[in-house]
Amino acid sequence: xxxxxxxxxxxxxxxxxxxxxxxxxxxxxxxxxxxxxxxxxxxxxxxxxxxxxxxxxxxxxxxxxxxxxxxxxxxxxxxxxxxxxxxxxxxxxxxxxxxxxxxxxxxxxxxxxxxxxxxxxxxxxxxxxxxxxxxxxxxxxxxxxxxxxxxxxxxxxxxxxxxxxxxxxxxxxxxxxxxxxxxxxxxxxxxxxxxxxxxxxxxxxxxxxxxxxxxxxx
Numbered sequence: 667x668x669x670x671x672x673x674x675x676x677x678x679x680x681x682x683x684x685x686x687x688x689x690x691x692x693x694x695x696x697x698x699x700x701x702x703x704x705x706x707x708x709x710x711x712x713x714x715x716x717x718x719x720x721x722x723x724x725x726x727x728x729x730x731x732x733x734x735x736x737x738x739x740x741x742x743x744x745x746x747x748x749x750x751x752x753x754x755x756x757x758x759x760x761x762x763x764x765x766x767x768x769x770x771x772x773x774x775x776x777x778x779x780x781x782x783x784x785x786x787x788x789x790x791x792x793x794x795x796x797x798x799x800x801x802x803x804x805x806x807x808x809x810x811x812x813x814x815x816x817x818x819x820x821x822x823x824x825x826x827x828x829x830x831x832x833x834x835x836x837x838x839x840x841x842x843x844x845x846x847x848x849x850x851x852x853x854x855x856x857x858x859x860x861x862x863x864x865x866x867x868x869x870x871x872x873x874x875x876x877x878x879x880x881x882x883x884x
Contacts (some may be wrong), residue, residue, distance in 0.1 A: 671831045677706035692716030695754040701761035708736035739806040743771035751780035758785040779883040790815045828881040835874030
């Protein structure tokens with residue numbers, strides 16, 4: 667995580683959906699949000715009954731959005747200052763791609779996890795986009811040290827003792843670009859295509875920009 671991580675101005679609907687689906691009511695159990703940024707997701711976990719710590723290498727007190735609901739700890743993913751199995755839930759959205767040593771970061775997440783691990787990463791450039799000289803927007807982010815494909819990500823997590831329950835591509839590339847090739851009616855066609863994407867009528871997992879993961883420490 668870099669100090670630039672405070673870029674996120676609002677919580678991601680996809681991330682909130684994952685928390686709603688995979689982070690059941692906390693009932694007072696402990697959770698750790700690594701690379702918490704503005705602590706939107708730590709605050710959401712606190713709202714759902716978790717006792718949350720928000721960890722980041724940037725000082726969250728400079729931009730306190732969700733920190734009122736979650737105590738803040740200054741630290742980095744590769745050296746977590748907590749005992750083994752300290753947390754029933756470990757959260758790491760958009761973190762390990764920024765780490766110099768992602769193996770060390772995942773090893774530490776697995777060590778402190780006593781249950782579920784939820785994380786997201788940018789996806790490696792798929793071959794199908796290259797055919798059209800296109801790429802995902804995150805490939806222009808110079809703070810990323812790497813991107814991931816599903817098989818490589820699964821292997822990384824399993825090397826450190828995590829059992830992968832689910833890897834889901836998210837953030838589909840919108841086919842609404844096709845509307846720009848029309849000589850007329852671009853706006854209504856663009857809106858119609860966006861609607862079909864939101865309704866799930868058009869989807870290709872190979873064209874999703876991110877990978878979301880649910881894993882567990884046995």
